Amino acid sequence: MQCIFCEIVKGSVQSYKIFESENFLAFLDINPRSKGHCLVIPKQHYQSLLEMPEDKIFGLFNVTKHVANKIISKLNAKAFNICINNGKDAGQVIPHLHVHIIPRYGEDKDVAIEAILPVKEELKNKLVEIANILKG
Ligand code: AMP
Ligand code: ZN
Numbered sequence: 001m002q003c004i005f006c007e008i009v010k011g012s013v014q015s016y017k018i019f020e021s022e023n024f025l026a027f028l029d030i031n032p033r034s035k036g037h038c039l040v041i042p043k044q045h046y047q048s049l050l051e052m053p054e055d056k057i058f059g060l061f062n063v064t065k066h067v068a069n070k071i072i073s074k075l076n077a078k079a080f081n082i083c084i085n086n087g088k089d090a091g092q093v094i095p096h097l098h099v100h101i102i103p104r105y106g107e108d109k110d111v112a113i114e115a116i117l118p119v120k121e122e123l124k125n126k127l128v129e130i131a132n133i134l135k136g
Contacts, residue, residue: 005096009043018070023056024063026101033102036075040064040099047095048086064099077103081113 007013009025016028018038026040040063046052052060064082071077083100085092102113123130 003045003094003096005039005041005094005098006045009041019063019067021063023059026063026067029100033100034077034104036071036077036101036103038067038071038101040067040101042097046097048092048097049084050086052097060097060099064101068101071101071103075103076105078106078109079104083113 004013008015008027015025016030017025018028019026019040023043024040025043026038029037029039040060042052042056042060044056049057068080068082071080081100081102081104083102084098085100
């Protein structure tokens with residue numbers, strides 16, 4: 001299967017790289033949701049976070065933190081959201097694990113990423129039940 005992000009890793013598709021290490025790459029998203037919106041990917045192809053071995057996950061978030069710090073210091077972003085869409089039903093379009101870093105500049109400061117979905121009031125009295133399922 002051809003994967004556009006694997007092609008970016010190989011260099012056969014152009015990207016606006018902002019960070020590269022042995023195992024990870026960060027580049028600008030071509031459909032920026034804000035100035036500096038970028039994606040951090042493992043060079044190895046994993047479809048989602050669930051496929052990635054635990055010992056590699058530290059590296060992914062370490063690079064995410066490093067790039068986020070650059071965004072804050074060099075672009076003067078005030079804050080940032082990080083987001084991973086895992087699976088088509090969560091909106092994942094490119095099936096190669098990627099962390100979105102979305103810088104925030106205070107223009108829409110009351111909008112949190114989870115606000116894409118409305119609060120489901122009917123779930124508020126099922127929290128004990130759900131917690132018990134997940135704890136088990
Ligand atoms: P998603 O799979 O929904 O988490 O998002 C995939 C993201 O990849 C989208 O925000 C796209 O704009 C971005 N994207 C797709 N192709 C490229 C590319 N060639 N270079 C940079 N970003 C891309
Ligand atoms: Zn890939």
